[in-house]
Amino acid sequence: MKIYGDSISGNCLKVKWVADLLGRRYEWVETSVLQSESRTPAFLAMNPAGQVPAVILDDGRPLAQSNAIILHLAEGSALIPADAYDRARMLEWMFWEQYSHEPYVAVARFQVRFLGKPVADLEPRLVERGTAALQRLEDGLAQSPFLVGASVSLADVALVAYTREAGDGGFDLARYPNVQAWIGRVERALKIAT
């Protein structure tokens, strides 16, 4: 398998973490978004959406979208709950991540850390919605160690990727103690170097 990814992208790291945890062999092809390497003709032929991560599977077929890739790689593993309802809740978190968390928490971090924008100049909408997303996570983790029950799942992989970097976008993680403790639990469960 080849993983086309940018090491500064949480979406790309999701794929790396799952592949590493499952012991999948792969070649990492560093693909810089800032240098538009995901917009070259060769890249667009593989993923017309022009986004990283994208993978070429062992049989040569392409696949894109971080959450679709990790769902495919992790099929049959303990990262996907066996129970149908738990699986549905995992998917609920994963779709919510892409719609209501990543566009705010990840975008704020990108603008501050990689484009040099001062936190005070962030669009108010990014800050408000990012804050709401973090509060929703805080509430969701009040009763349970992981997002779906007692063990780590792809919901945690998807949500931890940018949540652990939220401080870089000006969000104060100290205001979310459940989230802070969960980040540590997920990093240990996924064996992510910190």
Add this chain to the structure above:
Amino acid sequence: MKIYGDSISGNCLKVKWVADLLGRRYEWVETSVLQSESRTPAFLAMNPAGQVPAVILDDGRPLAQSNAIILHLAEGSALIPADAYDRARMLEWMFWEQYSHEPYVAVARFQVRFLGKPVADLEPRLVERGTAALQRLEDGLAQSPFLVGASVSLADVALVAYTREAGDGGFDLARYPNVQAWIGRVERALKIAT
């Protein structure tokens, strides 16, 4: 099952179409977004994200996020491809829909049709990205009748919901002949009244 949905929302109609096609019995609880009925304390207790659709399953447990709900309802049906790679491509389209299509195509339509904004006053970013999303669909449908192979899947359900309404947001569907033909095929396959 109870489906809390707003009849003007494509995300909510996805759930209705799948439930109808699979012959699932349900009660539809009309929930107006414009009247903030998805932000009442009772609603938020069921879905803290404050979004429709949300369902209460037959066993009383809640589930939210349109694409997670239809994946749950359709488990084991022909709407989900049996082949693992086809299933992954279906998920790729579904995540892409929520990240790169709905926030532009659906939001433009909402602003024009339900908030009365003139098309000429739409944010350029909405128009550009919505146009790019429609072109990506057009290209993706050049070789195949449905988004994933020869028969209708949840990828088509997820994408057709707002694509068929794109004209209301000022997009000219006549520029996308593959998309136009596909909308008709999907509507017939899903038995959607037009």
